[in-house]
Amino acid sequence: MQKKRAYSFPDEVLEHVFSFIQSGKDRNAVSMVCKSWYEIERWCRRKVFIGNCYAVSPKMVIKRFPEVRSIELKGKPHFADFNLVPDGWGGYVLPWIVEMAGAYPWLEEIRLKRMVVTDESLELIAKSFKNFKVLVLFSCEGFSTDGLAAIAAGCKNLRELDLRESDVDDLSGHWLTHFPETCTSLVSLNISCLGSDEVSFSALERLVGRCPNLRSLRLNRAVSLDKIANILCLAPQLVDFGTGNYTTELQPDVLSNLTAAFSSCKELKSLSGFWDVVPAYLPALYPVCSRLTSLNLSYATIHSPEIIKLVSHCPSLQRLLVLDYIEDSGLEALASSCKDLQELRVFPSDPFGVEPNVSLTEKGLVSVSLGCPKLQSVLYFCRQMTNAALVTIAQNCPNFTRFRLCIIEPKTADYLTGEPLDVGFGAIVEHCKDLRRLSLSGLLTDRVFEYIGTYAKKLEMLSVAFAGDSDLGLHHVLSGCESLRKLEIRDCPFGDKAILANAAKLETMRSLWMSSCTVSFGACKLLGQKMHRLNVEVIDETEPPCSRLESCPVDKLYVYRSISGPRSDMPPFVWTMDEEGDNNSNQKDFFFLDMFVRNNHYISNSL
Amino acid sequence: MELHLGLALPTNPFSPIGYEGPFYTNVNTSNGSCSSGGGAGGSKKRRGFDEETRVVPKTLRLLLWKTDQPDDEDDPNDLDNSSSSSSAILKNDGEGLVGWPPVKAWRKKPRRHVHNGRGRGRANNNRMAASKSTYVKVKMEGNAIARKIDLSVHGSFESLSSTLMRMFNITEEHWQKSFKLAYQDREGDWLLAENVPWRTFTRSLKCIKLIRR
Numbered sequence: 017m018q019k020k021r022a023y024s025f026p027d028e029v030l031e032h033v034f035s036f037i038q039s040g041k042d043r044n045a046v047s048m049v050c051k052s053w054y055e056i057e058r059w060c061r062r063k064v065f066i067g068n069c070y071a072v073s074p075k076m077v078i079k080r081f082p083e084v085r086s087i088e089l090k091g092k093p094h095f096a097d098f099n100l101v102p103d104g105w106g107g108y109v110l111p112w113i114v115e116m117a118g119a120y121p122w123l124e125e126i127r128l129k130r131m132v133v134t135d136e137s138l139e140l141i142a143k144s145f146k147n148f149k150v151l152v153l154f155s156c157e158g159f160s161t162d163g164l165a166a167i168a169a170g171c172k173n174l175r176e177l178d179l180r181e182s183d184v185d186d187l188s189g190h191w192l193t194h195f196p197e198t199c200t201s202l203v204s205l206n207i208s209c210l211g212s213d214e215v216s217f218s219a220l221e222r223l224v225g226r227c228p229n230l231r232s233l234r235l236n237r238a239v240s241l242d243k244i245a246n247i248l249c250l251a252p253q254l255v256d257f258g259t260g261n262y263t264t265e266l267q268p269d270v271l272s273n274l275t276a277a278f279s280s281c282k283e284l285k286s287l288s289g290f291w292d293v294v295p296a297y298l299p300a301l302y303p304v305c306s307r308l309t310s311l312n313l314s315y316a317t318i319h320s321p322e323i324i325k326l327v328s329h330c331p332s333l334q335r336l337l338v339l340d341y342i343e344d345s346g347l348e349a350l351a352s353s354c355k356d357l358q359e360l361r362v363f364p365s366d367p368f369g370v371e372p373n374v375s376l377t378e379k380g381l382v383s384v385s386l387g388c389p390k391l392q393s394v395l396y397f398c399r400q401m402t403n404a405a406l407v408t409i410a411q412n413c414p415n416f417t418r419f420r421l422c423i424i425e426p427k428t429a430d431y432l433t434g435e436p437l438d439v440g441f442g443a444i445v446e447h448c449k450d451l452r453r454l455s456l457s458g459l460l461t462d463r464v465f466e467y468i469g470t471y472a473k474k475l476e477m478l479s480v481a482f483a484g485d486s487d488l489g490l491h492h493v494l495s496g497c498e499s500l501r502k503l504e505i506r507d508c509p510f511g512d513k514a515i516l517a518n519a520a521k522l523e524t525m526r527s528l529w530m531s532s533c534t535v536s537f538g539a540c541k542l543l544g545q546k547m548h549r550l551n552v553e554v555i556d557e558t559e560p561p562c563s564r565l566e567s568c569p570v571d572k573l574y575v576y577r578s579i580s581g582p583r584s585d586m587p588p589f590v591w592t593m594d595e596e597g598d599n600n601s602n603q604k605d606f607f608f609l610d611m612f613v614r615n616n617h618y619i620s621n622s623l
Numbered sequence: 624m625e626l627h628l629g630l631a632l633p634t635n636p637f638s639p640i641g642y643e644g645p646f647y648t649n650v651n652t653s654n655g656s657c658s659s660g661g662g663a664g665g666s667k668k669r670r671g672f673d674e675e676t677r678v679v680p681k682t683l684r685l686l687l688w689k690t691d692q693p694d695d696e697d698d699p700n701d702l703d704n705s706s707s708s709s710s711a712i713l714k715n716d717g718e719g720l721v722g723w724p725p726v727k728a729w730r731k732k733p734r735r736h737v738h739n740g741r742g743r744g745r746a747n748n749n750r751m752a753a754s755k756s757t758y759v760k761v762k763m764e765g766n767a768i769a770r771k772i773d774l775s776v777h778g779s780f781e782s783l784s785s786t787l788m789r790m791f792n793i794t795e796e797h798w799q800k801s802f803k804l805a806y807q808d809r810e811g812d813w814l815l816a817e818n819v820p821w822r823t824f825t826r827s828l829k830c831i832k833l834i835r836r
Binding site for chain 2: 095097098099100103104105106108110132134135158160181185363364367368397422424426455479481506585586587588
């Protein structure tokens with residue numbers, strides 16, 4: 017028998033090989049091969065994604081990965097977008113910035129979602145990271161334009177500043193003047209969320225003019241239409257552009273100037289903005305329409321005929337965001353013009369009206385599913401639906417990866433048969449084998465959850481509201497959905513049984529949110545006591561849950577796995593259910609660090 | 624193998640905690656097909672579930688949501704309270720259900736401008752609620768310069784104190800020994816922060832002062 021010869025590569029060679037491996041999942045796999053690969057890999061990991069900022073502490077991340085250049089953090093639970101998470105809940109980035117300021121002097125990129133960022137944090141970023149390049153604040157809050165001024169002034173090599181959908185205390189537009197004249201490195205600037213009337217437009221123009229690599233520029237509503245032509249002439253290389261308000265006094269030159277400006281943008285592929293649209297100016301877009309792959313009209317209050325006209329000029333469209341003014345007729349036109357469509361989002365123009373204000377029904381979505389074979393991602397708000405339509409849609413689009421349907425009135429049945437929509441959603445999960453994200457609505461019984469548990473094996477995120485009959489529904493999901501990472505539930509009759517029966521499952525997920533359900537305080541306590549690697553947080557703004565009976569249901573429950581124990585920054589209305597025993601942070605936890613850092617359950621799947 | 628040790632989940636991955644109900648017996652079987660078939664391949668245990676799923680879905684008691692009024696029935700504006708569940712859910716006169724439909728706060732009402740006016744940017748097209756600035760002035764006794772602090776990022780006195788300590792370069796010891804946190808409320812009265820709960824404090828305060836004992 018021949019002896020096996022052990023070949024060992026020098027570390028530098030391995031490091032070089034690893035540098036071609038970008039995906040976090042793959043890197044986690046690499047680090048599990050053996051101890052020496054673990055060591056080499058952790059020293060050359062440059063990018064870290066942390067799906068829940070409370071799942072791990074900054075110190076732990078720094079200890080494991082000492083040379084990170086790019087970090088992404090998420091804070092509040094998704095339902096915070098809909099005001100279900102009270103202000104002051106948490107998600108503060110400052111402790112992370114403080115630790116990283118010391119440990120990662122070469123940090124280049126920070127991407128945050130739903131976190132509380134303060135001016136102090138922004139100032140610290142500007143001061144601490146000499147080579148800082150990318151700042152993305154997605155749905156963040158807590159900072160003002162003063163903080164932005166610090167970033168503008170302090171980050172000499174800034175490439176990306178993206179404030180999408182953040183809530184900024186807009187004290188003045190002058191922060192833009194803090195970009196030094198020497199700053200020419202900007203590639204992407206998104207200030208669409210800024211509210212104030214005054215944007216220092218001259219500073220903006222100068223900035224745009226001196227940044228030859230600027231590819232993406234999204235202006236805020238305050239910038240009026242007549243200014244856009246100038247901007248576009250300064251930056252004809254733009255690939256992605258967001259207008260300000262698309263309106264101005266009707267003047268003869270505006271349209272022709274605008275059309276000429278758009279024509280000069282040969283690379284433009286993506287448009288957004290369009291607040292307050294005057295339809296007469298839409299033809300200015302025609303020169304770029306044939307190349308457009310992404311169009312966001314979700315702020316544009318134009319009606320179906322105008323939308324149809326615009327969209328029929330865009331045969332390359334892959335992504336459309338639009339208000340329900342598009343109506344069924346517009347969706348039919350979309351289906352015949354835009355064969356490459358991959359993503360469609362239809363938002364409600366009057367979400368709180370009881371009566372429908374537009375003629376948008378299930379038929380529109382059916383047409384698109386029929387006409388657009390590449391459709392993968394749907395977000396659709398409507399007021400009526402049938403099982404038959406959902407079955408048809410499912411059969412037409414087996415490639416769905418994201419399907420979010422919101423029937424505006426809770427518990428709406430199939431309007432033709434009066435039945436629950438279980439069968440319709442069941443068809444979606446059965447046919448769409450790659451479905452990763454699903455949001456349910458309408459009248460639903462436990463049966464839909466049985467379908468989901470049976471078929472939705474790749475489902476990672478599920479949102480449920482006003483659905484189900486009993487704990488059995490929740491049990492189906494927790495026991496059946498192997499890939500489940502995030503589960504958010506509101507106003508469903510789910511209680512203790514399913515959660516306690518599937519407690520270990522919760523450790524394989526990022527988080528579980530349940531509000532206005534029937535989970536008792538006693539069950540929460542039990543869960544917190546028994547499951548040491550889960551943080552079980554009860555949110556109650558009216559009174560401490562312990563002042564009531566153990567059998568009383570809690571208002572809101574947020575359970576998430578964590579290897580850093582209960583957090584220490586909870587506001588008074590959040591209670592953590594204490595554990596027995598103490599936290600031990602030993603080597604074992606570093607194996608779990610992978611799970612939490614990348615939020616994949618690769619490990620548990622391979623068992 | 625080390626890997627297994629490190630990844631030890633509770634021995635029975637689905638062992639329920641403290642509960643011996645119907646789920647326990649069925650928990651280890653793999654998921655069968657939907658119970659629309661004859662349960663082929665399913666065990667006896669599966670039928671236990673079938674019985675339960677045959678339960679006729681009952682109309683759910685409306686889960687009450689929180690509004691500012693503690694008791695909905697007393698709301699004089701709410702004439703529809705006794706009528707069908709659907710109209711009670713979507714009250715148009717007030718907020719209705721919190722967070723439903725799930726549209727982001729800043730998207731709630733697309734404003735329709737008159738087309739023939741010059742579009743004026745709105746001061747606040749972000750949150751629907753008036754975005755009050757949450758910055759308050761903080762002064763330290765003996766120090767001429769006032770600072771500003773963002774109250775919304777703090778949820779407790781501990782958090783506030785540690786930021787103030789950092790801001791004014793006061794050590795923990797020094798703080799405990801020599802300083803007290805006082806605040807001026809909306810009526811102009813000066814009060815000590817140690818006597819009030821956090822929420823009362825944040826709601827009524829106008830500015831903060833660190834006074835020496």
